Amino acid sequence: MLENIQNLVVNAKKAADVIKSFSGRVRIISHYDCDGVCSAAIMLRALVREGKEFHLTLVKQLSDNLIREISHEENGLVIFLDLGSGQLESIDKHLLSEEKGSRIVIVSDHHQVQGEIQPALERKIFHVNPMLFGIDENVAGAGVTYLIARAMSPVNTDLSELGIVGAIGDSQIGSIGENWGLFGLNKEILKDAEKAKKIKIEKGLRIWGRRTRPIHKALEYSVDPYIPGVSNSESASVQFLQELGIELKRPDGTWRTLADLSEEEQQKLASGIIKERIRNNEEHPERIFGDVYELTDKKEELRGASEFATILNACGKTGAGYLGISLCLNDFSSLDDVKARLESYRREIGKGLSWVEKNSDAVKITENASYIRAGAKIPEYIISNVTSIISKSNMLPPKPVFAFVDAEEGMTKVSARAEDSLVKAGLDLKDIVASAVAETGGEGGGHSGAAGATIPREKEEIFINTVERLIKNRD
Ligand code: C5P
Ligand code: ZN
Numbered sequence: 001m002l003e004n005i006q007n008l009v010v011n012a013k014k015a016a017d018v019i020k021s022f023s024g025r026v027r028i029i030s031h032y033d034c035d036g037v038c039s040a041a042i043m044l045r046a047l048v049r050e051g052k053e054f055h056l057t058l059v060k061q062l063s064d065n066l067i068r069e070i071s072h073e074e075n076g077l078v079i080f081l082d083l084g085s086g087q088l089e090s091i092d093k094h095l096l097s098e099e100k101g102s103r104i105v106i107v108s109d110h111h112q113v114q115g116e117i118q119p120a121l122e123r124k125i126f127h128v129n130p131m132l133f134g135i136d137e138n139v140a141g142a143g144v145t146y147l148i149a150r151a152m153s154p155v156n157t158d159l160s161e162l163g164i165v166g167a168i169g170d171s172q173i174g175s176i177g178e179n180w181g182l183f184g185l186n187k188e189i190l191k192d193a194e195k196a197k198k199i200k201i202e203k204g205l206r207i208w209g210r211r212t213r214p215i216h217k218a219l220e221y222s223v224d225p226y227i228p229g230v231s232n233s234e235s236a237s238v239q240f241l242q243e244l245g246i247e248l249k250r251p252d253g254t255w256r257t258l259a260d261l262s263e264e265e266q267q268k269l270a271s272g273i274i275k276e277r278i279r280n281n282e283e284h285p286e287r288i289f290g291d292v293y294e295l296t297d298k299k300e301e302l303r304g305a306s307e308f309a310t311i312l313n314a315c316g317k318t319g320a321g322y323l324g325i326s327l328c329l330n331d332f333s334s335l336d337d338v339k340a341r342l343e344s345y346r347r348e349i350g351k352g353l354s355w356v357e358k359n360s361d362a363v364k365i366t367e368n369a370s371y372i373r374a375g376a377k378i379p380e381y382i383i384s385n386v387t388s389i390i391s392k393s394n395m396l397p398p399k400p401v402f403a404f405v406d407a408e409e410g411m412t413k414v415s416a417r418a419e420d421s422l423v424k425a426g427l428d429l430k431d432i433v434a435s436a437v438a439e440t441g442g443e444g445g446g447h448s449g450a451a452g453a454t455i456p457r458e459k460e461e462i463f464i465n466t467v468e469r470l471i472k473n474r475d
Contacts, residue, residue, distance in 0.1 A: 004133040005185055009147060011133075015106045015126040016151035019046075019077070022104070025053040027075040029066070030321075031082035031141065032058040034169025034312035037321050038142035038162040039081035039108065041328035046149040046156050058321040060381075061454070062087050067094045079106045082141025082166075085129050086443060089115035096121040108145045112445040130185065137447065138184030142166025146189060160192035161199050161295055161305075162328055168293070169309035171388070171450060181291055190293075199305070200294040205258055205270060210292060210304050214255030216241055216248055223392045225288045227273050228280035231393070244272045283421060299332050301339075311338060314345035317381040345382070352378040352386040357395065364464075368471035370396045371464055372403040380405050380413045384452065391417035398422070400429060402467060404460055411442065412460055414453040423449045426474070436466040 019026070026047060030040040040056055047054050055075075059066060062083045070078060071094040078095060084107035095105050096117065106126045113132065117125055128148060130139050146163035149156040167173065167186045182190050193199040204210065206225070209218040219230050220237040230240050241248060246265055250256050261269065270288060277285035293305035302308050308327075315324035318341050323334045355377050356363065364371045378386060387403040390396060400418040407413040416429045429451040437444040437453050440463050444453025455463055 004130075004135050005188065007133045008128070008130050008135065008144075008185075009151070011126075011128050012108075012144070012147035013151040015108065015128050015148050018104060018106065018126055019052075019079070019148070020050060020152055022052075022077045024076045025055055027070065027073065027078045028054055028056040029062065029070065029078070029080050029083070030056065030058050032060050032316040032319075032321055033082075034309045034316060034324075035141045035166040036082040037312045037316045037324040038140075038166035038169070038328060039145040040321070041325045042142060042145045042149050042156075042159045042162050043079065043081060043108075044325065045159055045329055046152050049153060049155060058316060059083075064090045064094075067091060071095050076102065077104050077106070079108065081108050081145055083109055083111065085109040085111050085127070085131070086114040086445070088113065088117055088127075091125070092117045092121055096124045106148075108141065108148055110139055110141050110144055114443070135185060138167075138172060138182070138186045139189075140167040140170045140172055140186070143185055143189050146192075150192070157192050158196050158198060160189050160196055161297075163189040164193055164199060164293065165295070165305055165309050165312065165328075168305050169313055173306075198296055200296055201291050202294055203289060204292045205266060205273075205288055206290045206292060207258060207288075208306055208310070210258045210307070212301050212304065212307055213257060214248065215246070215258055215261070217255075218258055223389050225273065225277070226282065226393060228276050228282065228394075230273075230276060240272065240276075241269075244268050297330060298327075299335070301335075302327060302332075310345075311342050313385075314338075314342045318345060348379060349382050349385045349389070352382055353389060356386065356390060363396070365397060365399075366468060368468050369400045369402060372401065373460070374403060374405045376406045378403075378405050380407050383413060383415045387415040387417050388450070391419055400427065400432075400471070402464070404463075406457065407454055410457050411454050412457045414444070414455060414463065416446070416451045416453075418449050420449065427471070432467055432470050435470055436463045439463070439466045 028043055030036040036058060044054060067090045091105055095103060104124055108128045110130055113129060128144055143163040146160055149159055172186060173182060207218050207222050216237040219227060220234050222231050230237050246269060248256060273288055274285050294303050295305055295308055312324040315321055315338060320341060323338050326334055356372055362373050383403050383405045387401055391401045398419060400416060400422060403415045404412050416433055418427050418429050428448040430446050430448055433444045433446060433451040433453050437455060440455040440459035442453055442455035446452050
């Protein structure tokens with residue numbers, strides 16, 4: 001493992017040297033989600049420190065058309081962040097082929113590698129991807145880009161926290177049923193962040209909104225951990241806290257947050273939650289405490305790393321990734337705008353969830369899995385969140401969940417999730433989705449508990465039939 005990491009670091013250094021020796025404007029294309037926003041912020045700051053100019057675009061996906069458009073631009077160095085590894089053939093054809101002159105491409109990504117570069121063109125591309133070295137988990141796109149930035153200059157170790165936020169945004173931190181925490185390369189980057197005093201690790205209740213939500217709201221919205229009888233109900237949540245004798249408001253009448261609770265109150269709340277979870281036979285009722293990461297250089301409401309990651313997803317996915325990048329680089333002047341975006345992002349997710357709840361005819365439950373066919377009713381950019389929340393809640397039976405929504409150009413976006421207990425029992429969504437995509441066309445990938453794909457819309461049935469067959473014949 002250590003050797004693999006060292007090889008990746010050597011690889012990152014080569015890319016770093018190319019960037020440093022390049023004079024001219026650097027063209028950057030990054031993914032529009034939290035991980036892509038963090039990757040972009042890291043690269044921008046590193047370039048500014050080298051006195052370089054850049055032109056950045058954040059995109060939902062790297063299409064063949066987009067690569068072709070970039071090929072028409074005057075650019076000597078193109079850097080792809082948190083994407084690109086799946087489009088090597090297109091990069092080869094449109095950006096590297098001999099008549100394109102001396103253009104150099106850097107791909108800094110952690111996704112599945114697809115396609116190949118012709119040997120004659122290999123000298124024109126620097127592909128930094130942990131998968132090339134057998135590391136296929138525990139580092140995000142932002143972590144890979146951080147390794148490049150660190151190799152450009154040791155000053156850039158202060159950007160390590162963004163490598164971690166990217167990983168949290170990509171859900172690389174264990175959920176309630178698993179070991180909580182960051183592992184592998186993520187943990188190495190976390191050490192840099194601690195050393196640079198950018199991240200402080202605290203122990204606490206792992207509930208989203210620790211510093212930003214009134215306590216009763218944080219409990220009401222909590223799905224991971226799920227608090228039976230409390231999650232999803234504001235009045236039950238208020239009553240639960242009152243019964244525990246926990247004050248909801250501060251003396252000045254404003255709402256208290258989880259971060260305001262004394263040690264003793266945290267204990268009281270934790271045992272209350274554990275009791276409810278035991279009463280409802282939840283798996284691992286005690287796993288509600290764990291490491292929480294505080295970003296020490298951010299304003300109070302942005303200090304929780306999980307919450308900050310959500311904010312960056314909200315900015316990026318609603319077309320305002322530039323606001324997210326400003327926050328990453330500690331420019332907080334647009335905070336009000338960002339908060340409004342976060343609210344509307346949350347509202348959209350809430351609307352998506354209640355659409356699923358109200359439209360049971362759109363949900364097909366078989367012996368093997370649940371399938372949500374939402375068409376245009378749930379926007380593509382939030383289906384990942386909706387599917388994750390549903391699979392962690394008790395809305396559907398404990399089986400893998402596959403959600404289908406309309407994407408652009410006649411395609412369907414698929415999001416698949418499986419709970420830890422299913423993964424531990426040997427289910428691997430990455431393999432299942434890859435095999436289904438092989439039948440339908442399109443592209444897909446992911447991890448054992450979370451995978452996604454984009455497939456031709458008319459192939460949804462074939463996709464489902466393949467999944468059914470694969471899960472059924474698994475043993
Ligand atoms: O899009 P969604 O959040 O459902 O994806 C889950 C996981 O699958 C993510 O890690 C994502 O990077 C991966 N994925 C992929 N290829 C796709 C879609 C998703 O590798 N076309
Ligand atoms: Zn990513």
